[in-house]
Amino acid sequence: MEIKQTAMVGTLESSDIQISISPNPGKGLDIQLQSVVKAQFGDSIVATIKEVLESFGIKDAIVEAVDRGALEWIIRARTQAVCCYATGTKFDWKGEDK
Amino acid sequence: MQTAKLKRTSLYVSGASPVNMIQAAFYNEDCLVYDLEDSVPNSEKDAARLIVYNTVRYHRPAGKYVIIRVNGIYSEYIDEDLEAAVRANPDAIRIPKVEYKEEVTRICQRITDIETAAGMEVGKIEVWCNIESYLGLINAYDIATADPRVVALALGAEDFTASMKSHRTKEGLEIFYARNALLTACRHAGVEAIDAVFSDINDVEGLKEDTALTRNLGFDGKTCVHPRQIDIVNSFFTPSQKEIKYALRVLQAVEEGKKQKKGAVTLDGSMIDKPMELRAGTTLAQAEAAGINVEEELL
Numbered sequence: 001m002e003i004k005q006t007a008m009v010g011t012l013e014s015s016d017i018q019i020s021i022s023p024n025p026g027k028g029l030d031i032q033l034q035s036v037v038k039a040q041f042g043d044s045i046v047a048t049i050k051e052v053l054e055s056f057g058i059k060d061a062i063v064e065a066v067d068r069g070a071l072e073w074i075i076r077a078r079t080q081a082v083c084c085y086a087t088g089t090k091f092d093w094k095g096e097d098k
Numbered sequence: 099m100q101t102a103k104l105k106r107t108s109l110y111v112s113g114a115s116p117v118n119m120i121q122a123a124f125y126n127e128d129c130l131v132y133d134l135e136d137s138v139p140n141s142e143k144d145a146a147r148l149i150v151y152n153t154v155r156y157h158r159p160a161g162k163y164v165i166i167r168v169n170g171i172y173s174e175y176i177d178e179d180l181e182a183a184v185r186a187n188p189d190a191i192r193i194p195k196v197e198y199k200e201e202v203t204r205i206c207q208r209i210t211d212i213e214t215a216a217g218m219e220v221g222k223i224e225v226w227c228n229i230e231s232y233l234g235l236i237n238a239y240d241i242a243t244a245d246p247r248v249v250a251l252a253l254g255a256e257d258f259t260a261s262m263k264s265h266r267t268k269e270g271l272e273i274f275y276a277r278n279a280l281l282t283a284c285r286h287a288g289v290e291a292i293d294a295v296f297s298d299i300n301d302v303e304g305l306k307e308d309t310a311l312t313r314n315l316g317f318d319g320k321t322c323v324h325p326r327q328i329d330i331v332n333s334f335f336t337p338s339q340k341e342i343k344y345a346l347r348v349l350q351a352v353e354e355g356k357k358q359k360k361g362a363v364t365l366d367g368s369m370i371d372k373p374m375e376l377r378a379g380t381t382l383a384q385a386e387a388a389g390i391n392v393e394e395e396l397l
Contacts, residue, residue, distance in 0.1 A: 009145045015117040073152040074116045080152075081145040091148065093181040096155075097216045 001057040007085035010070075010078045017070035019049070019078050021086045024062045029053060035067035048072055052079035056087065104128040104387050105163065105250065105290055105319040106335035107328050112137035113146030123159035125325045126332060131165040134179055135194050143175050147182045154186035165226060167192040171201050180205070184212040190224040190249065195257065197233040202244035209247070221247065226292070230254030231261040235276055242287035252321060253280050255294035266297075268304050270311070281316050290318040299324040309334040336388045337381045345378035345385075346392065 008020035024030055031046050038045075045067055053061065070078070084091050109127035111118050113134050122130055132154060138146040150166060158164050166188045168179035183191050193205055206225060213220045225247040229235055235258070242251055255273045256266060264272040273294065284291035293312040296305045305327055312320050313334045320331050337345070347365060352375050355363035363370045385392050 013115070013117055015120050070116065071120065071157075073157050074149060077148040077152040078145065081148050084144060090178065091144070091182075093178070093185060094215070096185050 001083075001087045001089070003058065003061050003086045004088045005086060007082050009082045009085065012066060012068055014068050015070055015074065017045075017065055017067045017075050017078050019063065019065045019082045021064075021082050022062045024060045027060055029059065029061055029063065031063045031065070033065045033067065035065075035069075037067070037069060044072070045070075045075055048075045049079050052076055052083060056080075056083040056089075058083060058087070061086070105292065106388075107319060107331045108165065108252070108292060108321045109325065109328060110137065110167070110321065110323055113150040114138045114142045116149060119149070119153055122325070123162065125328050127162070127322065127325075127328045128319070128332075129163040129165055130159060131167050131192060131321075132188075133167045134175070134183075135167050135169050143169070144178075147175075147179060151182040151186045154188050158188075163190070164188045165190045165192050167194060167228075170195055171205065177208075180208050181212060184209050184218070184223060185216055187218065188223065190226050192226040192228060192252070194228045194254070195230045195234070196227040196241050197231055198237055199240040199244035202227060202241055202248060206245040206247050223247065224249045226250040226252055228252050228254045229276075229280055230257035232258070233261075234258075235279055238280055238283035239287055242283055242289045248287075248289055250290040250292055250318075251280055251284050252292035253277060253294040256297070258294075268296075268298065268301070268308070270308060277312075277315055277317075285316070291316070293317040293320040295321045295323045296327065297323065299326060302330065305330055306334075335384065337385045337390075341381050342385050342390065342392055345381040348374055348378035349382070 003021060003023040006022040010016050010018035012018055031049055033042055033046055035042060035045060049063060049065060080091060105128055107127040108129035108131050109122055109125060110131045110133050111122040113132050132150045134146055134150060154164055154166060166183040166186060168183055168191060169175035196202060209223055210220055227241050227248060229238055229251050238251060242248055253276060258276055259266045259272055281291045296308045298304055309320060309331050319335060322328055322331060348370055351363050351365045351370055382392050
């Protein structure tokens, strides 16, 4: 799926993550993460973001994430939301029934 | 101690605030209401819906009766809210500003359709209806009996008083009739009655007075807008040791009377009538639901 517009969701409050996504045509995924727990959980946070991007079929994008200690399902939800905004699509709820 | 059956306190927490949602699981509220409506700005509706969905479906707090409050029945968000809320599989979906039984019928049918499409157990998700206008109040009994999913009506005082052109006061005289009318409809329909919030989170004495009235009128619980209100409200809906002991003595006296085939039974010089027996039964049921071992109170 193609990134149609730059989008951003989330806040810089504790337990949240702010994620922005913008086009990166033909250059793959470029995920940049800032997090106070990057040393401990950086790989896991990036893996969650990447998994959601892949579920949307997004292959080319620049993703900037500023993490404030968000839990895994918050990261997942924020990434799902930013993907919807950036691709101009509604979330596929029926896809959750698999 | 809490059980899933208790509905003394319902705490609203905004779906737009991950930190509040995470913290809310650690308070003592019986019912946790993840809100997609008033506390979420329009620009955040989609993001909040995904946060609430992921939280309730995959990380729902243990020991809580989990509710999702969706946006209004006629809002642009309701269809997608229901798609998410049903698949999240909460204990209940709370519908704001209900005014007609047909609205409940339509929403419940939609819930059934989504449950069926998603391969979920049909009929398990309960429905709470918020009564927030004079029309909703007039139709309260019809709303409460519109569908078997409906298990509670909750009074929303701010919108109700706005619809009545009355002014909201701490004393609450302007909602006294509404409280009684809602309760009457709920009792007749056999569903639970949840009282309105007390909005001033800094007025502890005001909250106590308001909750005492809530309890004395007969409500089953009260909605809270701040965690600091929870323990106070819970305490009013948990019978005291004195009340439990008296209830036990009433029921013992009734049992003794039956054994002795007495037509009339007395306790401490007063006649025990049927309403006293019913109240005693309710007190013990509330105590047991709150995790109190009532048999120990006899010792």
